[in-house]
Every structure is written in C-alpha cells, then in structure tokens.
Amino acid sequence: MVYVSLMIRLQLNELLEEREQTIYWLWKQTGIRYATIWQMGKGEVARLNLDVLDRVCEVLECQPGDLLVRVETPKRRKRGK
Numbered sequence: 001m002v003y004v005s006l007m008i009r010l011q012l013n014e015l016l017e018e019r020e021q022t023i024y025w026l027w028k029q030t031g032i033r034y035a036t037i038w039q040m041g042k043g044e045v046a047r048l049n050l051d052v053l054d055r056v057c058e059v060l061e062c063q064p065g066d067l068l069v070r071v072e073t074p075k076r077r078k079r080g081k
Contacts, residue, residue, distance in 0.1 A: 009071050010048075012040045015060055029059040 016022060023041045027034045032052055039045050040056070053064055060067075 007071055007073050009069050010040050010043055010045065011067055011069055012037075012056070015062060015066060016041070019060065026056065026059060030055045032056070 012023075012026075016026060023037050024034075026032075027037045030037070030052075032055060036045075036052065037056075040048075040052075053067070057064055057067065
C-alpha cells in the first residue's frame with residue numbers, strides 16, 4: 001500500500017543560486033557552523049533551530065516561507081502481521 005506523506009524541504013541552494021552566493025559565503029556571513037549550513041543545503045537537516053533559521057533569513061533578506069516548502073513524498077506502508 002502506498003500513501004502520501006508531507007515533508008518540509010529547505011530551498012537554501014535555490015536561494016543562494018538566485019543571489020549568486022555559496023554555502024561558504026553564507027557560513028561566513030551568519031557565523032553558523034559550516035557543517036550545519038552544508039546539511040541545510042543538502043536537505044539533510046532533521047531539526048532546525050529557529051535562531052539558525054532567523055540568521056539565515058536575515059543574511060539572505062528573506063522570510064522563512066521563502067526557505068521552507070512543504071512537499072509530498074510517497075511512502076510505502078509496511079504490512080502488519
């Protein structure tokens with residue numbers, strides 16, 4: 001059985017490309033750990049601190065809604081016994 005799950009996705013790379021900037025640049029501007037910025041760019045963040053989100057939005061001059069998008073992801077449901 002397949003069902004649809006909704007998930008939040010970060011559009012950090014897209015915003016950086018629009019502004020012709022890099023993850024390295026964002027790291028220098030925000031002071032946030034490079035590993036955190038890199039994970040955000042790859043979409044590998046399980047939890048996102050609001051302070052981090054606020055600093056990224058401040059530097060990129062955007063709103064959280066510009067960074068976060070809700071997308072559908074198909075998931076397979078495991079069969080019960």
